[in-house]
Amino acid sequence: MPIILFLDDDELADICPEIDDPVESLRSAVLSELRQTDKPTIFDHIDRRIAAWRAGGQDQPPPILPLLAATVLAGGRMQRDESFTAGAYYPRLVDLMSPGRNSITAHGLQKHFDQVAEMWQLLDRWILAHQETLGPSTIVQGSYSRIGYPLSQTVLKVSDRERLSDFFARIRSDEHSESSPQELLRLLRMWMSKPKGFSRTFVEVVQGGSGNLLLMAVISKLAAQERSESAAYKRRVKLELSMSIDPGTWSVSWVVPVRSEVQRDDFDLGGGAIVTLATPAYGSVYDVVAGTLPEGAQTIDSEFKAVGAGAVLSKKARPLWVLRTDPFSGNWQSVALVEPGERYLLLVRNTADQDMQDFLAANAEPDYWRHRRELFPGRTVYENVCLKDRSYKTSQDNLVGLAGLGDVESASSPTLTNGLPLRTDVGGRHYLAGGEPDVLIPDSGSEAFALVVIDSKRPGQPVRKNGSTFPLRKAGPFVDGKHTVEVDGKVLEFFVHAIGDAAQMPGARASATDTENFPNLPTEEGLQARYALCRRGQNAAMWFIFPEGRVLKVCEPKIPRFFSSLGVPNSYMWKVQVPDGASWHVTERGGKFSDPTRLSAQEANFGRLNGVAQAFWRRVASDTITSPDQKWRSYLSQSMEGSIRGR
Amino acid sequence: MDADLILRWLSYRGGGSISSVKKSIAGLLDGPEPRSMTLATSVLSRLETLGHIDLEREESTWRIRPPLVTHLPGSMAFALVVGERTLEIADELDSNSSVHIVEPQPWGAHSLQDPVTLLLEYDTDTELREIAARLGGNFRESAAHSLAAQLLPIHLGARTAGPNKMGLEIEMYATRTNTFIHVESTRREGLYRQKINGRFQHWILESGSWYSTTRSEGICLLLSEDDCTYLRLTIVEEGEDPIGILEVDPRLPLPLQQRRALTYCTGLHAAQSSAGRPTYYNVPLSVASLLANSAHQYLQVD
Numbered sequence: 001m002p003i004i005l006f007l008d009d010d011e012l013a014d015i016c017p018e019i020d021d022p023v024e025s026l027r028s029a030v031l032s033e034l035r036q037t038d039k040p041t042i043f044d045h046i047d048r049r050i051a052a053w054r055a056g057g058q059d060q061p062p063p064i065l066p067l068l069a070a071t072v073l074a075g076g077r078m079q080r081d082e083s084f085t086a087g088a089y090y091p092r093l094v095d096l097m098s099p100g101r102n103s104i105t106a107h108g109l110q111k112h113f114d115q116v117a118e119m120w121q122l123l124d125r126w127i128l129a130h131q132e133t134l135g136p137s138t139i140v141q142g143s144y145s146r147i148g149y150p151l152s153q154t155v156l157k158v159s160d161r162e163r164l165s166d167f168f169a170r171i172r173s174d175e176h177s178e179s180s181p182q183e184l185l186r187l188l189r190m191w192m193s194k195p196k197g198f199s200r201t202f203v204e205v206v207q208g209g210s211g212n213l214l215l216m217a218v219i220s221k222l223a224a225q226e227r228s229e230s231a232a233y234k235r236r237v238k239l240e241l242s243m244s245i246d247p248g249t250w251s252v253s254w255v256v257p258v259r260s261e262v263q264r265d266d267f268d269l270g271g272g273a274i275v276t277l278a279t280p281a282y283g284s285v286y287d288v289v290a291g292t293l294p295e296g297a298q299t300i301d302s303e304f305k306a307v308g309a310g311a312v313l314s315k316k317a318r319p320l321w322v323l324r325t326d327p328f329s330g331n332w333q334s335v336a337l338v339e340p341g342e343r344y345l346l347l348v349r350n351t352a353d354q355d356m357q358d359f360l361a362a363n364a365e366p367d368y369w370r371h372r373r374e375l376f377p378g379r380t381v382y383e384n385v386c387l388k389d390r391s392y393k394t395s396q397d398n399l400v401g402l403a404g405l406g407d408v409e410s411a412s413s414p415t416l417t418n419g420l421p422l423r424t425d426v427g428g429r430h431y432l433a434g435g436e437p438d439v440l441i442p443d444s445g446s447e448a449f450a451l452v453v454i455d456s457k458r459p460g461q462p463v464r465k466n467g468s469t470f471p472l473r474k475a476g477p478f479v480d481g482k483h484t485v486e487v488d489g490k491v492l493e494f495f496v497h498a499i500g501d502a503a504q505m506p507g508a509r510a511s512a513t514d515t516e517n518f519p520n521l522p523t524e525e526g527l528q529a530r531y532a533l534c535r536r537g538q539n540a541a542m543w544f545i546f547p548e549g550r551v552l553k554v555c556e557p558k559i560p561r562f563f564s565s566l567g568v569p570n571s572y573m574w575k576v577q578v579p580d581g582a583s584w585h586v587t588e589r590g591g592k593f594s595d596p597t598r599l600s601a602q603e604a605n606f607g608r609l610n611g612v613a614q615a616f617w618r619r620v621a622s623d624t625i626t627s628p629d630q631k632w633r634s635y636l637s638q639s640m641e642g643s644i645r646g647r
Numbered sequence: 648m649d650a651d652l653i654l655r656w657l658s659y660r661g662g663g664s665i666s667s668v669k670k671s672i673a674g675l676l677d678g679p680e681p682r683s684m685t686l687a688t689s690v691l692s693r694l695e696t697l698g699h700i701d702l703e704r705e706e707s708t709w710r711i712r713p714p715l716v717t718h719l720p721g722s723m724a725f726a727l728v729v730g731e732r733t734l735e736i737a738d739e740l741d742s743n744s745s746v747h748i749v750e751p752q753p754w755g756a757h758s759l760q761d762p763v764t765l766l767l768e769y770d771t772d773t774e775l776r777e778i779a780a781r782l783g784g785n786f787r788e789s790a791a792h793s794l795a796a797q798l799l800p801i802h803l804g805a806r807t808a809g810p811n812k813m814g815l816e817i818e819m820y821a822t823r824t825n826t827f828i829h830v831e832s833t834r835r836e837g838l839y840r841q842k843i844n845g846r847f848q849h850w851i852l853e854s855g856s857w858y859s860t861t862r863s864e865g866i867c868l869l870l871s872e873d874d875c876t877y878l879r880l881t882i883v884e885e886g887e888d889p890i891g892i893l894e895v896d897p898r899l900p901l902p903l904q905q906r907r908a909l910t911y912c913t914g915l916h917a918a919q920s921s922a923g924r925p926t927y928y929n930v931p932l933s934v935a936s937l938l939a940n941s942a943h944q945y946l947q948v949d
Contacts, residue, residue: 282805325844327843327844327848327859328805328807330811342844342845343844417674418670419674420652432652432659434652435652438674473675498734499734500655500656500658500659500660501659530772530788531718533724554886557722557886559723560721560723560890560929562883562928563928566913566928567750568725568747568749568766568913569766571723571725571768572724572768573768573770574723575718575722575723575724
């Protein structure tokens with residue numbers, strides 16, 4: 001845990017409950033170590049103590065803690081100010097360190113605060129040297145020259161620091177490369193939109209203004225510490241065993257769904273037993289090429305773990321198993337995701353059977369059945385279960401595994417539904433601008449109306465309480481940021497973003513794409529066609545030249561009429577695929593030739609030329625004779641030799 | 648329904664469960680839920696055909712495809728941009744390239760629309776490569792040709808147990824009526840289907856064995872034994888690889904990769920001809936021929 005030297009009046013009172021005036025006690029203790037002067041010698045006593053400390057083992061902290069604590073206390077007294085400025089800090093320091101009317105020492109402290117800054121640096125270096133036992137330092141200067149040091153300790157309390165660990169864990173800061181302080185602060189503000197147990201002071205500092213530079217520096221440093229402290233061990237791929245039940249015999253076995261990161265691996269089951277799994281030729285589960293996986297109904301409630309070189313195989317005991325028919329094998333196979341409208345087999349512990357009956361009675365299509373015979377020890381089996389696709393009530397929280405079914409909320413209060421929700425690393429409801437959610441107004445069973453008030457703009461829109469939805473997007477456009485909608489006194493909050501990854505850590509979006517279940521589809525790679533381009537108009541044509549002096553002319557084609565009927569505009573360029581074997585390409589517009597473009601390095605080797613080629617070479621020579629390309633000039637000279645010799 | 652907003656949202660989501668995005672899209676459509684869910688399925692399917700997303704229906708997952716910049720076939724010097732389309736990508740194209748926006752025709756009984764088609768004007772291939780790099784995507788000279796060249800002949804899938812005779816009703820494809828009809832027995836060879844876990848599974852019974860297949864591939868295999876012409880290409884631009892308009896008989900449901908190769912020819916979905924035939928424009932003869940071969944069909948060229 002990082003070291004924080006936080007101190008304010010409340011904290012001091014908590015630390016020293018037995019002292020009537022702990023602030024006075026601290027002031028006296030510090031003043032007794034300072035000379036009564038405003039000269040640089042004010043710190044003479046402390047300097048001698050520091051020298052003695054330096055000469056010793058330095059096991060203890062430098063003898064400056066009371067003085068530094070006093071500077072932090074002064075900083076804590078300006079927390080309520082809008083700005084952290086020297087103009088706000090020093091008067092409080094002087095006020096704190098002035099007993100009665102004698103303020104010469106306090107002014108000396110202010111005047112020579114650069115020496116205090118050096119003491120902060122000394123403490124920082126000492127903490128760094130003892131980091132392994134103490135924890136990292138949180139002392140930062142920020143963008144302030146001297147007062148930043150004590151102020152960095154007033155930004156957050158120890159309890160705030162602990163809460164921040166939750167935030168860093170939530171945004172998985174250890175998995176992402178370094179983010180800017182502004183990005184961290186933006187995400188932190190979103191995360192703190194709901195109470196998270198931070199001190200009021202910290203909340204005010206975070207939410208206030210355009211960004212406290214010192215706060216950002218401290219948070220950035222803490223985030224960096226989180227990244228470096230996280231274990232950088234190589235993570236094995238986690239493979240979960242999936243239950244497989246033969247519908248004919250009700251025998252239980254275990255299979256392992258394929259993950260693309262693992263092609264083959266040997267798993268140590270303990271006691272020398274190894275099971276080898278390999279990707280199958282087809283199908284969605286691994287082939288067992290050596291050894292055996294557990295099987296039998298007695299394995300349902302046992303835990304299992306086996307470690308391979310690149311993966312870990314595991315199975316946990318679950319109160320509820322949900323299975324659906326696997327189209328490849330025809331067996332029931334357990335699934336992680338339960339979707340309304342599909343048919344499932346449920347294995348529930350006998351102790352939760354009554355809860356399950358209540359749940360299914362309220363939330364499932366009525367054509368399921370419950371097996372009376374105990375097919376598996378300790379388990380009741382429900383077959384052909386199909387859950388309805390709407391909001392429903394659950395009876396108890398122990399229906400683990402059904403949590404992924406959607407909105408598990410009370411059907412009697414307004415809720416947000418639909419919309420285009422965005423991924424978030426900081427919790428809360430975030431939507432893409434234009435895809436704001438709907439408000440579901442519960443059915444009151446009467447003709448009553450509810451008022452939908454958006455962002456406190458009254459009187460609001462009356463909506464009948466009949467289970468309908470009010471589409472918030474039609475009340476837009478919404479600006480980026482937090483919004484509220486109030487219905488019958490209940491306030492729902494949501495965020496709107498034009499940029500869809502605004503609520504994610506930078507770079508998080510790339511990792512959100514799960515490609516492991518996608519087979520190798522044909523890609524667009526392979527064909528390497530080359531095209532030559534030319535501007536349209538002025539009787540444009542493209543000429544392709546071959547090493548033997550032959551030429552091919554391609555005139556500008558008409559634009560196919562269907563393009564305009566499709567709404568496609570006319571392109572100002574046209575293209576043609578370069579023929580195989582062509583070594584040069586020249587465009588002609590208005591009777592003028594462009595500079596030649598080389599397509600290959602083939603040498604000229606002219607043969608007999610037809611009339612078209614002869615005419616071409618005569619014309620192109622006059623426009624391109626000054627070309628600096630030696631190879632082109634060799635083509636021209638061969639064409640001229642040919643014309644002299646009558647080829 | 649704003650199809651460009653949907654594509655932008657999917658671009659930011661990156662990937663996930665089909666059912667959750669289907670639900671969100673359905674929520675934007677007016678109308679009762681069963682119809683809006685069906686339309687949402689169509690929206691996703693059309694995005695898949697256009698090359699913007701991939702759908703893995705067995706696992707019920709989807710993912711956005713990275714940006715792809717590719718030449719349109721034929722003489723028009725346009726490049727097509729498909730795939731991921733965040734606001735940042737759209738801004739990049741708008742600011743640093745010459746982009747044309749083509750509004751597609753509405754589709755379906757409810758006049759929904761596909762996302763706009765983005766076509767780039769360019770002077771050199773180097774320019775296109777640089778654009779693709781700035782978008783974080785890929786450049787391919789001719790995606791339509793490449794994809795067509797990789798099309799394998801449609802074939803029977805893996806051998807399997809076939810439909811569950813104790814399960815829900817089994818239907819067989821009747822080529823005469825182009826519909827699936829309920830059957831009591833599965834003795835005759837042909838294409839069958841049965842609903843399992845809310846989705847139709849398809850099989851072909853051949854020589855006493857069951858083989859897995861999909862609806863479109865199964866029908867293509869059945870129709871390959873027919874004497875009809877289901878693919879007709881009308882040439883409109885002569886050249887080394889002539890360009891034409893490809894009409895597809897509506898009885899022949901082309902599989903995804905075949906449809907995608909055709910949409911890469913214009914960046915647009917098939918239009919409906921006056922005779923109700925799916926029609927693809929700007930299709931090179933080479934692409935149409937490869938496609939016909941893969942579907943075991945004869946290509947009539949006019």
